[in-house]
Amino acid sequence: MEKSQLAQYIPVLILLAVAVGFAGGTLLISLLLGKFARRTKAKDTAYECGKDPIGVGSARFSVKFHLVAMLFILFDIEVVFMYPWAVVYRDMLAESATRNLIFASMLSFLGILFVGYLYAVKKKAFDWKN
Numbered sequence: 324m325e326k327s328q329l330a331q332y333i334p335v336l337i338l339l340a341v342a343v344g345f346a347g348g349t350l351l352i353s354l355l356l357g358k359f360a361r362r363t364k365a366k367d368t369a370y371e372c373g374k375d376p377i378g379v380g381s382a383r384f385s386v387k388f389h390l391v392a393m394l395f396i397l398f399d400i401e402v403v404f405m406y407p408w409a410v411v412y413r414d415m416l417a418e419s420a421t422r423n424l425i426f427a428s429m430l431s432f433l434g435i436l437f438v439g440y441l442y443a444v445k446k447k448a449f450d451w452k453n
């Protein structure tokens with residue numbers, strides 16, 4: 324006898340209900356227990372390896388730092404696109420019609436990225452300390 328498709332989702336729904344119940348239950352218990360606890364100024368301060376905290380909790384990074392990080396991600400994604408291209412190009416070498424087209428498409432892709440790289444170097448985007 325075949326089960327209906329909706330009945331096959333019952334274990335997933337039970338697991339979802341248990342997960343939501345556990346998360347909600349632990350939050351509710353911590354909220355209830357937290358109201359009965361004694362709060363002092365010492366308990367509410369941040370803990371830094373047994374020492375009193377000095378300065379702000381998190382230092383701010385300059386915009387240049389984030390720009391360098393985004394440029395790194397951009398050029399890292401370039402490699403992600405080059406690997407499948409290399410695999411396909413190896414198979415496409417057998418066909419003479421598409422060989423030049425796929426090679427030209429990668430050269431144009433690298434050319435656009437190289438122009439972007441030159442622009443970033445010209446604008447001193449990689450010098451994030453200044």
